[in-house]
Amino acid sequence: MSQARPPAVLTIAGSDSGGAAGLQADLRTFLTCGVHGLVAVTAVTVQNTLGVHDRTDVPARIVAAQIEAVADDMGLQAAKTGMLASAEIIHAVARACDKAGVGRDAEVPFVVDPVAASMHGHPLFDDAGLAALRQELLPRATVVTPNLDEVRLLTGIEVTDRERMREAAVALHGLGPRYVLVKSGHLVEDPECVDVLYDGETFTELPGPRFATPHTHGAGDAMASAFTAGLARGMEVAEAARFGKWFVSNAVEHSYPMGAKVGPVSAFWRLAPDPFA
Numbered sequence: 001m002s003q004a005r006p007p008a009v010l011t012i013a014g015s016d017s018g019g020a021a022g023l024q025a026d027l028r029t030f031l032t033c034g035v036h037g038l039v040a041v042t043a044v045t046v047q048n049t050l051g052v053h054d055r056t057d058v059p060a061r062i063v064a065a066q067i068e069a070v071a072d073d074m075g076l077q078a079a080k081t082g083m084l085a086s087a088e089i090i091h092a093v094a095r096a097c098d099k100a101g102v103g104r105d106a107e108v109p110f111v112v113d114p115v116a117a118s119m120h121g122h123p124l125f126d127d128a129g130l131a132a133l134r135q136e137l138l139p140r141a142t143v144v145t146p147n148l149d150e151v152r153l154l155t156g157i158e159v160t161d162r163e164r165m166r167e168a169a170v171a172l173h174g175l176g177p178r179y180v181l182v183k184s185g186h187l188v189e190d191p192e193c194v195d196v197l198y199d200g201e202t203f204t205e206l207p208g209p210r211f212a213t214p215h216t217h218g219a220g221d222a223m224a225s226a227f228t229a230g231l232a233r234g235m236e237v238a239e240a241a242r243f244g245k246w247f248v249s250n251a252v253e254h255s256y257p258m259g260a261k262v263g264p265v266s267a268f269w270r271l272a273p274d275p276f277a
Ligand SMILES: Nc1ncnc2c1ncn2[C@@H]1O[C@H](COP(=O)(O)OP(=O)(O)OP(=O)(O)O)[C@@H](O)[C@H]1O
Pocket: 021, 118, 119, 146, 147, 148, 183, 184, 185, 186, 193, 194, 195, 208, 209, 210, 211, 212, 213, 216, 217, 218, 219, 220, 221, 223, 245, 248, 249, 252
């Protein structure tokens, strides 16, 4: 029997009944990246490939208790957030992360994926949630990983090209995270898909092809989870970002149709042998 202990990584996220995004995507990514996944569930969504049809939020004190229970018992090598649902939950997460030593100035790296809406456009928190995210979580983040809609909500900047991505990264860095990773999936006129990492001084481009598939549900979660797994495995931030980009590029390339509309990105490609190859 193996005595080796994999790194433990916590996702603080909502459940997607469709299995494409949310904590389901995070745990699947963690498994294939060789880390043990822990979960603090924030909300249960009634979701399929057509959209988010209903949801219920988990009481904030139960979200915090989940974080404290696993951090105290198992110890964390990294943590990430996904859907946080409300200002009250964000407040509880910020306090619990401080207690657990998770954050930009603490021992455990903290990846904040500022999930504001599902890819179908359904909001996953309200204006109070956005303000709490800006005030309480961005200053605690080792890395924040917005898509272009989240960039607009957080900074007011409408990104139309790579130059504006850099401008947005600088504005986001001013809100307090150590690093900013601006994701390029929504820049659909660009023939490539080049994400940008910024540390306050230097821009690092994360290049990759743009695959012509409509099935990208869960791409953002897969990117942020693989990035977080890389940090937990001891990679430097830029190396972990490149690992995350490599993981999600493959996941999008191997995405598949499922249901009536937008299918999920794949983690199967990382299993050897791929059961569906
Ligand atoms: N068509 C594509 N081909 C290759 N990579 C892509 C494609 N679309 C997105 N990506 C990559 O997937 C990651 C997520 O990008 P995106 O900007 O779409 O974030 P998101 O909106 O949070 O994701 P989603 O809503 O699809 O889960 C990024 O690393 C991006 O480069």
